[in-house]
Amino acid sequence: xxxxxxxxxxxxxxLGETVSIECLASEGISNDLAWYQQKxxxxxxxxxxxxxxxQDGVPSRFSGSGSGTRYxxxxxxxxxxxxxDYFCQQSYxxxxxxxxxxxxxxx
Amino acid sequence: EVQLQQxxxxxxxxxxxxxxSCKTSGYTFSNYYMSWLKQMPGQxxxxxxxxxxxxxxxGYNQKFKGKATLTVxxxxxxxxxxxxxxxxxxxxxxxxxxxxxxxxxxxxxVMVTVSS
Numbered sequence: 001x002x003x004x005x006x007x008x009x010x011x012x013x014x015l016g017e018t019v020s021i022e023c024l025a026s027e028g029i030s031n032d033l034a035w036y037q038q039k040x041x042x043x044x045x046x047x048x049x050x051x052x053x054x055q056d057g058v059p060s061r062f063s064g065s066g067s068g069t070r071y072x073x074x075x076x077x078x079x080x081x082x083x084x085d086y087f088c089q090q091s092y093x094x095x096x097x098x099x100x101x102x103x104x105x106x107x
Numbered sequence: 108e109v110q111l112q113q114x115x116x117x118x119x120x121x122x123x124x125x126x127x128s129c130k131t132s133g134y135t136f137s138n139y140y141m142s143w144l145k146q147m148p149g150q151x152x153x154x155x156x157x158x159x160x161x162x163x164x165x166g167y168n169q170k171f172k173g174k175a176t177l178t179v180x181x182x183x184x185x186x187x188x189x190x191x192x193x194x195x196x197x198x199x200x201x202x203x204x205x206x207x208x209x210x211x212x213x214x215x216x217v218m219v220t221v222s223s
Contacts, residue, residue, distance in 0.1 A: 034209040043202060043213035044152070055211065087152060091208035095168035096142075096154040 002026050002090050006099030012107040013078040021102045023088035025069045032092035035064055035073045038085045038101075047086075048073060080106060109133040111203055111214035118220045119193055129186040129203030129214050136184035137161040140207030143177060143188045146216075147199045157207045158186060166207075193221045 003026040013019045023033065031051040036044035046055045048064035051071055061076045075082055083106050088099040114128040129141065142157040156167035158177040165177050174197070176189040186203055198221045204210035 032208070036210075043204075043216055044210070045213070046209060046211050049209045089152075089209070094166060095170070096208070098152040098154070100151045 001095055002029065002093055002097050004088055004090055004097050004099040006088055006102055008102060009100070010103040010105070012105045013075075014107045015078055015080065017078045017107075019075045019078055019104065021073045021086050021088075021104075023066075023071045023073075023099050025071070025090055025092075028068045029090045029092035031067060032090055033064070033066070033071045034089045034091065035062075036087045036089065037082075038087065040084075044087065075104075078104075078106065109205070109212045111205065111212055113201075113203060113214040113217045116218045116220070118222065120223055121194055121221055123193055124189060124191045125193065125219060127188045127190070127201055127203075127217055127219070129188075131184045131186070131205075134205070136179075137181055139205050141177075141179070141186040142204050142206060142210060143175065143186075144202045144204060144210075145171075145199045146202065150199075155188070155201075159207070160184075160186070190219070193219075195221050197221050 005024040007022050033051045035048040038044040047058050047062050052064045063074045086102045110132045112130045117125050119125050137160045140157045143155040145153045155171045155175050158165045178187045200216045202216045203214040205212040
């Protein structure tokens, strides 16, 4: 199975700050990577797919980048509603696997 | 509007089975895969498997073979997951989510608690 190592496990950011979350795959995944946001007690929501494509309806302050084994999610200008857990997920090979998550809080 | 409505919370005894449902609306059920996922409290998300709404073809995570069985009822646009021989390790929130590779719509999740 492809292992997805996500970092950091947690971070806190001030409103307006730019934050980055990284995901490292155990092998190359050819940009087959998605990012999800999960607010407390809710279902995950798709933010980014194909490493850098913004899902419809997602604010443009969210962006994704990367290639090969290294990928990142950037939030340009932290907003109160961005406090949540974030997960990466690879779809290059079955079984589909997720990163262990990053808890993002407001400082 | 696409909606995935899951059945309610379950409290089941060890060794028993449970069947979860995911009723969909707002899209053509037979044109999409449905995936099922597991999330233990404060934990990572695990992909259990997927099923194609058109013909019921399935794919499973090897870890969940023998534990989960996925089916669909096209007439009611509903997906089902049977979980068998339940243990405390199966206590978790289970989600259905539209898609075979990435998941653009999710059910609200259902908590399954295995306890005597």
